[in-house]
Amino acid sequence: MDQIDVIVAGGGVAGLMAAMAFAHRGQSVLCVDPVPPVTERDAEGSDLRSTAFLMPAVEMMREVGLWDRLAPEAAELAVMRLCDSGGEINEIRESADFVATEIGQDLFGWNVPNYVLRREMTAHAEAMEGLELRLGTGVANVLPRTGHALVSLDDGSRWRCDLLVGADGRNSLVREALGIDVRTVRYGQKAVVFAVGHDLPHQGISTELHRTGGPFTLVPLPDDPEGGHRSAVVWMETGPKAAALMEMDAETFAAEATARSCHVLGPLTLESPRRVWPIVSQEAQELTGPHTALIAEAAHVMPPIGAQGLNTSFADIRALIEAAGRHALGSDEMLEDYAKARRADIALRERGVELLNRAAMTDVQALRDLRRQGLRVLAGLGPVKQVAMRTGMGL
Template sequence: MAEIIQTEVAIVGGGLAGLTLGIALARHGVDTLLIDREDPARVLNAGFDGRVSAIALASQRMLAAIGLWRHVSEAQPMWDIRVSDGDSPLFVHYDHKALGQDPFGWLVENRVMRVAQQAALAELPRARLLAPMGVVAVERGEPGSGAPARLTLSNGTEVRARLLVGADGRQSFMRQQAGIKVLEWSYAQTGIVCTVCHQLPHHGVAQERFLPAGPFAILPMTDDAEGRHRSSLVWTEPTERARAIMALDGDDFVAEMQQRFGEHFGALSVFGPRWSYPLTFMHAEHYIDHRLALVGDAAHGIHPIAGQGLNLGLRDVAALVEAVVTARRVGLDLGQQDVLESYENWRRVDTAVLSAVTDGLTRLFSNDIAPVKLARDLGLGLVERLKPAKTFFMRHAMGDVGKLPKLLQGQAI
């Protein structure tokens, strides 16, 4: 006879957003089951994911509040941000000291974050991870019936939960099963990602250079065990050109990279493998359905131009946890419509605005049209000189604008 698992919340997807959500719910006493297709050992392999994620100050507060941040073994503070447009002399320089002593955020390797998540998860008796495991059927019942949702897993196990969460990425099975439509398109660009060792230190400065082919981001990382200075490169090119660059041998790849870096980091070398990822836009028509909420890339996917993709997902986590925990304390059904609507209303405007801004910036800066270039260069110069505008953008980089859920303020719910 197949096993039946009863839980309050079942999360489908054990990526960075999904696992953080599971940890946060379990920390607040919610029985939580996580289901993920990937083998937990595989996702910790150095070759699984070469990306580095920016963790904004507000996001870090949440990770600390749920007991996750203390397991993060390596994190590079981001003290300054420098934004420039090609070879233009005009640029924007964000200095953390203009707002206080805290950095804008931290740069953390995705692998390091996954190690920390699994360590935090192991401390929580109310959280359980089933992996590798797939979902083959979903039954969410009729609205108003009071019946729990049901999942059938690939091993025949049945899961019964008051709330299902789709945290299963841009091709989300849970979103598709609910029939939620999406707005999506391709940028016809590919992001090339690798770790670069450089002769001179980065001093914790994150650099975003806008080139005609697309953004060229140099994100500071911690020095390695041998003291080598490292940065993560996110190099955007049109897809066909990116394929050609990825096919270059080591010396030719470094030569292409050096042309775009310039000389201010000294001699460069690539440390480890290279990865490439197609760059697309996706936004779900709704974040909720009956007994279902979407978080992270299952709800929205943006261009990495501003490094805010994971932070958007973590803001989803903070808002959903607050909605669920608050409802649970007053005895409400966690999957009822008004509980889920409070989550969607909290998140939708913020996400839509940032999605539109990143899409607009991508289109504005990924070209070399002279009048457009002049206008954007003047815009960078204007932001650099207008203190109120510059302060707003710096606070936004910290994730410290708008009505923040308690976790993003570093408070327990």
């Protein structure tokens, strides 16, 4: 049996970041995942999403030396624009700009295509001293003990570690092995995810439009080499509507997307295949077990609103690293410190995103009008608006 300080189950963005963070502080780390990451541009049809990183997450990537690899292919996020288009006519009737400089920040963060993110994170992790990646190898069994955790991998190897980090997604094997239940909320929604080209520059503005069914969000992507402007889109809709959108031919779909966007960037052209993702909220009832911590989607899943999902995951990693700096690695004290630091924040963000999603879904005109009034009030209350921005960024 092999001995190591930390095993990270899950080689997605959060798992790789956790592995790099522990290796950066001098721990020996093994990171495993049964599925190798999508790292090539010509394979982007397998993962069309991009990830918006708020500045606290960017700072974490700078600390481990990763950010310089990502910066050349990232698009800045300077303004978060919320729009209500919930009138009888599909047009913007209220909008509010949340500007990073209003809270003393140059930017809210950066948006990075996921295939770039996985490619560069994998390359950087492979080069880090003390970190071993086994992508294509998964966890087969977990047995927590008093002094350590025993982890069996599906390649037949067996390991003993001081700390097991469960970053293995919403269907976490690690969480299941610990017997931890989850609270799940299903909204009857799906997200249609794709990339578009457009005539007008996005100017670093992420635009979220609310009508019915859920938000329609345009997130800046880097311009293409020939000078065209591009954005990633997350279009949340009811299940039947999402299914209908997926059945449309490309030209019809692009016209529907342009109309839903209220033409804020001009005509949209589809520049990628479409993929559809179910929308749920999920929250683990416990964040820890013996010598084990849950992070990211093993601990919490939330709808893709306000860039909260993965940035909440990075806050998990920060809290776990800080707890490891105060207590023995994998000890009860360390894990309780971590759980105490994260419980309230995760619950707050889960409930907040759930509330925003339900407000965005409504097709009741009176509630849509109320949503418009709420946006107007928020836009006019400077101190409240600043608190909302700081809270959203995790400052």
